[in-house]
Amino acid sequence: MPEPGSPQRRRLDRDRVLAEALALADADGLDAVSMRALAARLEVVPMALYKHVADKEDLIGGMVDAVIAGYARPAATGTWRERVRERALIARAAHLAHPWLREAIQSRRRRSAAVLGHMDAVAGEFIAGGFSVDLTHHVMHALGNRVWGFSPEAFDGGDDVGQPDGDPAALLRMMSERFPHVTAIALDASARNPSGSCDEQFEFEFTLDLLLDAFERLRAAGWESSG
Amino acid sequence: MPEPGSPQRRRLDRDRVLAEALALADADGLDAVSMRALAARLEVVPMALYKHVADKEDLIGGMVDAVIAGYARPAATGTWRERVRERALIARAAHLAHPWLREAIQSRRRRSAAVLGHMDAVAGEFIAGGFSVDLTHHVMHALGNRVWGFSPEAFDGGDDVGQPDGDPAALLRMMSERFPHVTAIALDASARNPSGSCDEQFEFEFTLDLLLDAFERLRAAGWESSG
DNA sequence: CCGCAAAGGTGTACGCTGTACGCCTTTGCG
DNA sequence: CGCAAAGGCGTACAGCGTACACCTTTGCGG
Numbered sequence: 192m193p194e195p196g197s198p199q200r201r202r203l204d205r206d207r208v209l210a211e212a213l214a215l216a217d218a219d220g221l222d223a224v225s226m227r228a229l230a231a232r233l234e235v236v237p238m239a240l241y242k243h244v245a246d247k248e249d250l251i252g253g254m255v256d257a258v259i260a261g262y263a264r265p266a267a268t269g270t271w272r273e274r275v276r277e278r279a280l281i282a283r284a285a286h287l288a289h290p291w292l293r294e295a296i297q298s299r300r301r302r303s304a305a306v307l308g309h310m311d312a313v314a315g316e317f318i319a320g321g322f323s324v325d326l327t328h329h330v331m332h333a334l335g336n337r338v339w340g341f342s343p344e345a346f347d348g349g350d351d352v353g354q355p356d357g358d359p360a361a362l363l364r365m366m367s368e369r370f371p372h373v374t375a376i377a378l379d380a381s382a383r384n385p386s387g388s389c390d391e392q393f394e395f396e397f398t399l400d401l402l403l404d405a406f407e408r409l410r411a412a413g414w415e416s417s418g
Numbered sequence: 419m420p421e422p423g424s425p426q427r428r429r430l431d432r433d434r435v436l437a438e439a440l441a442l443a444d445a446d447g448l449d450a451v452s453m454r455a456l457a458a459r460l461e462v463v464p465m466a467l468y469k470h471v472a473d474k475e476d477l478i479g480g481m482v483d484a485v486i487a488g489y490a491r492p493a494a495t496g497t498w499r500e501r502v503r504e505r506a507l508i509a510r511a512a513h514l515a516h517p518w519l520r521e522a523i524q525s526r527r528r529r530s531a532a533v534l535g536h537m538d539a540v541a542g543e544f545i546a547g548g549f550s551v552d553l554t555h556h557v558m559h560a561l562g563n564r565v566w567g568f569s570p571e572a573f574d575g576g577d578d579v580g581q582p583d584g585d586p587a588a589l590l591r592m593m594s595e596r597f598p599h600v601t602a603i604a605l606d607a608s609a610r611n612p613s614g615s616c617d618e619q620f621e622f623e624f625t626l627d628l629l630l631d632a633f634e635r636l637r638a639a640g641w642e643s644s645g
Numbered sequence: 646c647c648g649c650a651a652a653g654g655t656g657t658a659c660g661c662t663g664t665a666c667g668c669c670t671t672t673g674c675g
Numbered sequence: 676c677g678c679a680a681a682g683g684c685g686t687a688c689a690g691c692g693t694a695c696a697c698c699t700t701t702g703c704g705g
Contacts, residue, residue, distance in 0.1 A: 202671090202672090202681095202682070202683090203682075203683085225661080225663085226663060226664080227661085227662080227663090235683070235684090236683065236684050236685075237663085237664085237684095238664075238666095238684070238685080238686095239682070239683045239684075241665095242682055242683070243682090246663080246664075247662095247664090272630050272634065275630065276626060276630060279626055280623075283622055293524075294524070297520075297521070297524065317633075320637075321637060322633075322637050323642060325642050325643050325644075326633075326636060326637060326641055326642065326643075328643075329643060330633045330636070333629055333632075333633075334629060383643070383644050393643075395510055396507075399503060399506055400503075401629065401632045402561060402628065402629075402632075403499050403502065403503060404632065405560075405628045405629075405631065405632050406544075406549075406553075406557045406560075407499065409553060409557070409628075410547075410548060410549050410553060414553055415550060415552050415553065416552050416553075416555075416556060416610065416620075417552075417610050429652095429653070429654090429700090429701090430653075430654085452690080452691065452692085453691080453692060453693080454690080454691075454692090462654070462655095463654065463655050463656075464692085464693085465654080465655070465656080465693075465694090465695095466653070466654050466655075468693075468694095469652075469653055469654075470653090473692075473693075474691095474692065474693090
């Protein structure tokens with residue numbers, strides 16, 4: 192019987208659960224985010240969380256999406272290079288602010304809408320900057336983990352953007368509306384390589400050679416760091 | 419009372435434990451490697467494992483070291499570029515053969531002797547190819563995760579090569595004997611930046627700009643993949 | 646050959662995890 | 676006002692890593 196003036200405990204909702212999980216992970220690391228510990232912080236019994244979160248994987252996924260969705264928007268000015276660079280630094284800042292992010296992202300199996308949205312935005316910068324869809328595909332792989340906070344190849348399991356129900360045509364239509372650039376890349380890639388959309392060995396060697404070439408140029412130029 | 423002819427169970431040793439853990443992880447993934455499941459495969463009680471392995475972290479670490487120590491030696495011929503390239507492909511092959519390796523490596527906090535040995539070998543290729551110690555440092559960071567199967571920055575906790583007892587001078591001597599190149603890099607870096615040996619922000623932007631420059635060259639050249 | 650210390654294997658037990666299931670309480674809407 | 680839906684609770688279970696005490700086997704010095 193809570194007194195009239197007493198602050199009757201607010202009901203839980205998904206956002207409150209995720210926000211508290213974020214705070215807990217920031218403070219004590221991802222391992223400290225157990226259903227019991229999180230419930231205790233919300234002054235609730237552990238099983239209450241399951242009314243707002245399907246299971247622990249969904250909780251972690253929600254945390255990741257919350258961070259990605261909160262990425263700052265870069266200024267819509269400058270060259271593709273400046274804009275991609277800024278997006279990379281924004282992603283890096285998120286990783287500095289949330290050290291658990293790397294581990295959380297790598298524990299996921301499917302691309303969420305938030306992840307696809309970020310990928311689509313970066314792909315859009317390249318394409319608007321004059322990159323072909325094909326080249327955009329490969330440079331996105333090359334950026335990979337280092338720049339995203341997540342590596343495209345960590346998501347071989349496919350996408351997860353809502354309804355898993357039939358009608359592939361409708362799904363495709365929805366995808367090209369919400370994520371036009373990544374959809375274009377996927378279509379282009381599967382046209383070139385019908386067996387599967389990505390040839391991982393090719394991507395690996397593509398990036399490796401890009402880097403080795405760049406190293407050779409620096410070596411030949413007598414590059415050094417402290418000026 | 420085992421009969422004379424019956425194959426009296428062989429005693430456990432660390433190598434047998436690690437080998438069985440490898441097999442289990444290859445077959446069913448890293449999550450399937452629990453102390454209990456591993457013990458069952460070895461027809462032994464779970465606690466018996468602790469006579470050969472300090473704890474689970476030590477077990478996983480031992481598995482990683484076993485794989486890295488088994489990296490094939492590249493042919494000692496060709497340019498630095500060919501040799502580094504081959505080492506990268508060897509590391510990638512290990513990851514294809516052991517899909518759990520990425521997760522296992524990223525759960526570690528300290529560099530083992532096996533990891534340091536691999537890093538030292540790659541650093542040695544650059545230095546022998548005419549790279550300065552300084553430049554070698556930065557290109558090693560740039561290769562990072564993508565090419566190693568592990569990212570240097572995943573090991574901010576320092577090294578773990580045996581005795582943690584005093585006498586830093588003796589430790590330094592031992593390090594430069596066993597891992598001359600990484601030691602040279604660490605000394606060079608701390609001379610340039612006394613506060614800490616790596617400026618992560620610098621390394622991040624270094625690699626990012628290397629990649630962005632490379633992308634721009636490909637774009638300007640009208641690069642495309644299928645020839 | 647004996648004996649004894651060291652090394653190896655066993656059994657039990659504890660605290661922690663995620664979560665299935667059933668019950669009760671609160672909420673919001675027709 | 677009444678009732679279905681949503682939210683929160685309590686109990687319970689299987690699995691985890693591992694501390695601790697105990698017994699058994701091994702190998703070596705006398």
